Amino acid sequence: MTDAFTLAHLSDPHLPPLPAARFRDLAGKRALGYINWTRNRHKYHRREVLDALVADMQAQRPDHIAVTGDLVNLALDAEFAPAQAWLEGVGPPQQVTVVPGNHDAYVRATQDRFGGTFGDYLKGDAGANGTAFPFVRRRGPLALIGVSSAVPTPPLMATGRLGHAQLDALDRELAQLQPDQTFRVLLVHHPLNSASRMKRLTDSKALRALLKRHGVELVLHGHDHIHSTMWFEGSERRIPAIGVPSASALAHGHYPAAAYNLFAVTRDDGKWRCVQTVRAIDADLRVRQIKQATLL
Numbered sequence: 108m109t110d111a112f113t114l115a116h117l118s119d120p121h122l123p124p125l126p127a128a129r130f131r132d133l134a135g136k137r138a139l140g141y142i143n144w145t146r147n148r149h150k151y152h153r154r155e156v157l158d159a160l161v162a163d164m165q166a167q168r169p170d171h172i173a174v175t176g177d178l179v180n181l182a183l184d185a186e187f188a189p190a191q192a193w194l195e196g197v198g199p200p201q202q203v204t205v206v207p208g209n210h211d212a213y214v215r216a217t218q219d220r221f222g223g224t225f226g227d228y229l230k231g232d233a234g235a236n237g238t239a240f241p242f243v244r245r246r247g248p249l250a251l252i253g254v255s256s257a258v259p260t261p262p263l264m265a266t267g268r269l270g271h272a273q274l275d276a277l278d279r280e281l282a283q284l285q286p287d288q289t290f291r292v293l294l295v296h297h298p299l300n301s302a303s304r305m306k307r308l309t310d311s312k313a314l315r316a317l318l319k320r321h322g323v324e325l326v327l328h329g330h331d332h333i334h335s336t337m338w339f340e341g342s343e344r345r346i347p348a349i350g351v352p353s354a355s356a357l358a359h360g361h362y363p364a365a366a367y368n369l370f371a372v373t374r375d376d377g378k379w380r381c382v383q384t385v386r387a388i389d390a391d392l393r394v395r396q397i398k399q400a401t402l403l
């Protein structure tokens with residue numbers, strides 16, 4: 108068996124606190140989002156939770172870290188510098204990969220700020236500029252394939268979309284990767300299946316068809332803020348798709364407390380193995396293992 112390569116996954120930090128917004132920035136969709144933040148979300152998304160979770164994750168010394176979006180909340184200009192400082196604290200671009208979430212492209216005015224701010228963290232090995240999706244980054248036995256489902260949407264909507272151009276490019280990228288030599292991990296903010304019309308990935312059917320054709324070894328997503336394991340058809344075997352709670356959340360309602368996942372990837376007897384370890388925060392802000400599962 109090969110030495111394990113460990114990939115850590117966290118998502119949806121919704122970096123708190125929200126900076127004071129200027130009145131003129133709060134038109135339309137952001138007005139509702141601002142009210143929602145000041146009335147509710149600020150109680151549940153806590154910086155001390157996020158800091159405790161990241162410290163525990165770093166102590167595990169993962170080989171690479173994936174962050175699947177929603178780094179900010181309303182995509183206000185003033186949110187991006189603190190988010191950049193936070194991400195630099197998580198790790199350098201060589202060791203951390205991000206994809207954007209719907210909150211990172213909350214309104215049209217700042218929909219390109221994510222790529223501009225975090226470009227080095229979503230730059231493919233081919234050296235394309237930071238806003239080209241999909242990108243592919245090879246790290247150890249992994250090929251991390253990042254796509255963007257982040258599009259501005261009307262108020263109360265949190266849908267995502269990949270679009271034809273990105274799906275076509277993904278088709279070409281996957282056709283080039285060798286599954287017997289590469290453990291392929293798809294990073295996408297939205298889950299591949301959703302019960303909510305308001306929150307779904309609108310072209311998930313096309314993505315699932317593509318994955319069925321090519322296969323990947325693992326899909327990692329965020330968006331739902333819950334622990335989630337779904338299985339999808341692949342080319343040779345089923346594909347596990349794993350979602351994780353918000354990295355800054357206190358438990359509230361049906362949302363669990365902040366957690367992250369570790370995926371230990373090995374190659375054994377010509378087959379990929381992948382063991383998931385879930386580490387979550389408790390009421391005293393201590394992080395401990397709550398589950399381990401063999402995915403492959």
Ligand SMILES: [Fe+2]
Pocket residue numbers: 119121177208210330331332
């Ligand atoms: Fe989110």
